[in-house]
Every structure is written in C-alpha cells, then in structure tokens.
Amino acid sequence: MMMTTSAVNNIDLYCSLMMGEIVPYYQPLIDIRTQSLYGIEVLMRWSLADENATPVTLIEAFEESGLLPEMMQYLLRQVARDINELNALLPTGLHISFNVSPSQVAAPGFVFDTLSFLAMLPLEKYRLVVEVTEEQPLANTPEVRGAFLKLQLADVSIYFDDFGTGYANLNCLEQFNVDGVKIDRLFVAGLSSDSPSGAIVPAIARLAKAYKLNVIAEGVETTQQSQILSDMGITVQQGHLFSCALSKTQLRDFLVVE
Template structure:
C-alpha cells in the first residue's frame, strides 16, 4: 500500500469510535436520467437501423437468390416499420405526458398561470436592473364567493386572471397566480416611470369592467402593492415581504388603490402585529372598559338611555377605538370582544336598575363579523336567559351595509332577534347603500342619522335636505329617529324644529365611565322628580 493511501486509512481509522470497524465509502456512480426525449431519439435511431438493415439485406438477397426470399425480406421490412411506428407512437405519448407534468409542476391548475414557486424562481434569476414587482388581490372576493358559491368564484377567477394577463402582457408584464384571489405581476422598469403608471392604469381599467357570468353582473376592483427591484430588496423573500406590506396598506385604505412600498410600512406592520398581540390579552387582563354616552329625548329633554362605547386602557394610555377596532375586525378578535361587551352591558344594566329603580335602554354596536358569526344568536339567547335582563332594555345597532350584504338572511336573523324582545336600530344611516324595498322589510325600531350629515347641516343645503328626508322617511316607516354628533345648541334647535325624536352628542354629554354615567342617571332622575 502506498504512503498516501496508508495515511488516508489511518486518518479514517483514527476518526472512528473505539471498537468500530472501519468502512470504506466508495463514490457512487452517476445516475443517468432516461427521459422521453432520449427514448424518442432512440426510437428514431432504431427505426433507421431497421430500415437500413432490411434494405441492405434485400439487395444482397436479390443478387444472390430468387424472388421468394425477396418477398420474405419485404415482409420483414413491413413488420420492422410497424414495430418502429408503434414504438415511436408510445415514445411520443410519453413525451407529451412528461411535458404536461413539467408544465403542471410550474403552473396553477385552475388558471394556467405560473404559480408562486415559479415566481420566486423568476425573481432569483432577475438581472441587476430595475424591475417593478406588483402584488395584487381582488377586493371583496370572499363576499362574491359567499354570495354565489365557490364554483362561480372559480369561473370568475379564470375570467379575471385572463383579463389581468392580457392587460399586463400588452405592457410587457409577466403574470403569476399566488393563491386564492392573489396574483403577482413583474414589469421591467422603475416604479416612477410613465410606462409603469400607464400599465397600472390600463390594468385597473380592464379589471374595472363588469364581469358577467350566469346572469350576474359583478364589479370588481384591485388592491395593489408595488416594490422596485433591487432598490427595495435583492432577495425574493425580502421583495415579497415588502410588496405584501404595501398590499396590506392598500387593503387597509379601503382597496381600489396602489401603494408604493416605503420603509415606514414595515414599521407600521410591526406595530400592528404588536398591537394585535396586546389586544388578544386585553380582555383577560381586564384592560377593556365601557364608557356610556347619554341620549336625550327632544320632546321633554330627558334622558332616554345610553350608547355603550368601548375603550382600551393600556397602562396609562387610553387607546382610541379608531386604532384597535379595525384591527380587531380584521383579525377576528371583534367576535370575542363583542361578546364581552354584551355581557358587560347586561351586568351594568342590572346594577343600574337596582341602584336607580329606573328602566332605561343601552345601545350596543354590533360589528359585521359579529353579526355574521354562527354563534351570535345563540350567545344572545344564553345571555338573556342567564341575566334575566328585560330584552327591550338592549338596543342592537347594526350598520345598513351589514344588512344589505346578504339582505334575505339578514331579515331572518333580525326577525329572530326581534322575537326575543330586543330593540334594533340602523347605525350611521345614509353612509351606505340601502334599498327602500328592503328597508321596509327590516324589523327596525330606530334610524340613527350619521354625524357626517349633522355636522354641516346648518351650512350645507344638501346635507340639510338629507337630514330632513331621513327624519321623514323614518317616521313614515314607523321608526324613531336619532341624530348623533350634535355638538351645538343651534344643531339641536334645527333637529327639534324638523321633529327629530332624539339626539346624542357632546352638546348633551360626552361618553362617561360607568360610575359617572350612574351619577348622570341619578341626577336625571332627581331632575325629573323635581
């Protein structure tokens, strides 16, 4: 054995545990992949060899023998041709299947577009020159699927991605489907170029055209988030993370918009994640509390009830509902928070009625997700049974948009709530879309005029007309009408002259903590007694 081999063997043996027998690991032979392409060329070669051999044999036999042997050779030729054709047919079939499998491995089976892994591979191979990476989603697509079914949703995805592909490829873009209603587009060039602006405008215009299927006409919009390669990230993971941050900002802005990435978006996303984690612990840490804003009757000036408004006391800071309610709605925490609010209102009502001896009504806002939750009705039934609260003391405020999203099922649920004895009101009336035909079918007790109309009704003629028309509409349907956001005596006087029934706002009182609200209630009782 050579010195080099001995040294190598000693090194291997010394690295083994004591008592272990040395084992030699020989390099394995390279594996060859025999694909359909190789089989096809092998079949061609075999066929050529057979034909060449048969022709040569035929010539030799023709010269040395008679015609009988020649006929046998021709028969052999025919058999060889049939065998080669049969082999070639199956090789070509295998080749087609293999090509289909290769295509399916890199493409979405529903739309035929390249999928996420292909998109990430494309990002890794980008040359170092500016590219615009756009992530998009179809706004409110889950509502379409909920209304018309998954089959309709799949057909709509096929139709819309075809439009997106045509519009993007016409401007040099490459389209990929990521998942669900999410897609990605890769453009050459910078985000601040006129060509990119024109491409996005053409894309949004194409998608904005109504989609007609099975007799339904559906209008859609896009939320888009854009980053620039390599400025906003050279690695696919970083690019996708930043583009997704911009996309989420577009969705939070209400959709139908394009947001360009900036570093502040990641900071905002991090803050939202921290806020969500803290919000999940807020209920068990008893950091949530309710404030109660009094509501006044315009007929006698007396207190008629309160609206319960949630607050989050995080340490010494009182977090505004505008900051955490949208986050709770988006994350689904609003369902459990809404259940806590109803439980707390029932507990507080029992205490107030015991302390004051007076019956009053407390209004509670019901979020869209809470209204649509499967256990919403069962929770209220169980709560009324356990607390023995008079159901007419609780008023559920529901926005008109929630009712109109699925009007027929909303009517059924509202009727069941009304059958329990609960009072029902439409919150922020006038800010959404209501069908008067449906409005007359809703078992509603009260309309609440949104403060955006009340704020300028004394100076803007159109808003004054809307407020008066809403009051007249509510009365014609047998409903009580309340206006929120009343802050001045002039606004109160106008509403009184228009025969509005009730008001709520800073002019009468700010939202009060529970103890202060009890004092307000007791003062109102004493004033009425006097």
C-alpha cells in the same frame, strides 16, 4: 405605553382581554321633549390605546384578528355587571344599544350571545337595541333575516347606524325589516352650516316617517342643531350637547345629578 390600532397584533388584542383592558363607556341619549334619559349607547374603550383610537377602529382591529366574538362576549358581560349595579338609578324602558358589524350579524352564535346578554339584565326593565354599522354591505341571506327575526321576537330592536353614509340606504329598508335608523353626526353638523349635507337630515326624517321607523340623531353639538331636529320631529338625540361618553362611575354621577 399607549398603542395605536395600526401597531397592535393578535397577541396584544388577546392580552387586552385577559388583562381587563377593554372597558365599556356609555353615552346618554336624551328625549328632549322631557329632558330625560332615553337610553345609553355602549362604546368600547381600550385603556392602552391612544386617544385617537375610536370604537369603530378598535372593533375593526378585533374583527381582522378573529377575536371579535370573544371581545363582544367579554364586553357585554361587563355591561351587564354595570347595569345591574346601577339598576336602582336607571329608568324602566331605558334603551341599551350597542354596535355590530354586518359580519357579526351573519356569524353563528350572534343571536345566542345577544339574548344571553339580555337574560343577564333585570327582567323586562330594559329595551335592547342592536345598531348595525355600515362599513360593509349587509348580505340579504336567510341567516341574516333569520337573526333579525329571532331578535325582534325577543323584543330586541334593530337599527341601521349612521344611515346614508355607507351601505345602508333605501334599498336596505326595502330588503330588511328594521325598527329605526340613526342619523350620522356628519349630517347633523350640516344643519348649522351652509353644508349641503344638512339637506339630507329632513330627507331621512321623511323617509323614516314613510317606513314608520324610529329616528335617533347623533353628534348633536349645539342648541341650534337640537332645535332644528326637534322641529323635524327628531326628539331622541345624542351628542356632546348633552354628555360625552361616560365611564361607569361617571354614569352614576350623571344619573344622580339628573
């Protein structure tokens, strides 16, 4: 029986962890200059949730239940297992990214859990990227700034995810030392239409250049969008034009074909 996130309770969520129903999926990021794999974004799937339950809504459900730390630890252990199993097929320098909420960043144990995951991967082969989501404001506290600094000293990159759609904005770039931003699919979709949102992408590109930040565009669906982004210098791209999110088995097939 499929479940919607609105119908689940804490027992359902806890059982999903105990029964191994939470699984990682991986969406490739492509460097279009070389048409090669640049990175993978880790996305959560719940095998019993309905098809409309997005990773964001699932994370919100775990956060509301108080089980988010346990879920993240469980998920990252699975990711480490998968990466080690596929290690021979994965390129050196591959970026492995996962989403966290502002409340996770501020929580005790976040840095330890993140670095523990990094320690489970082959030494210095991969680059870990933490993408901070924008559903909540990111508090400018010593705890948050300290968490960012500790991660960056361990060569973990910090990105603002879906930049410009929520709380992350120019003010956040002034307050926090981050390594990059991710352009939301809403803005990318506007590139191939008459939508005013399409004008936001070049503005973000200029802003990122001024702050010397890396930029990734997600939600790339068409070759036209990809070319426009490339012309702006945004060459790391993610979206269904290249691949949907993949299970471990599907990722293996993708790597073999590539």
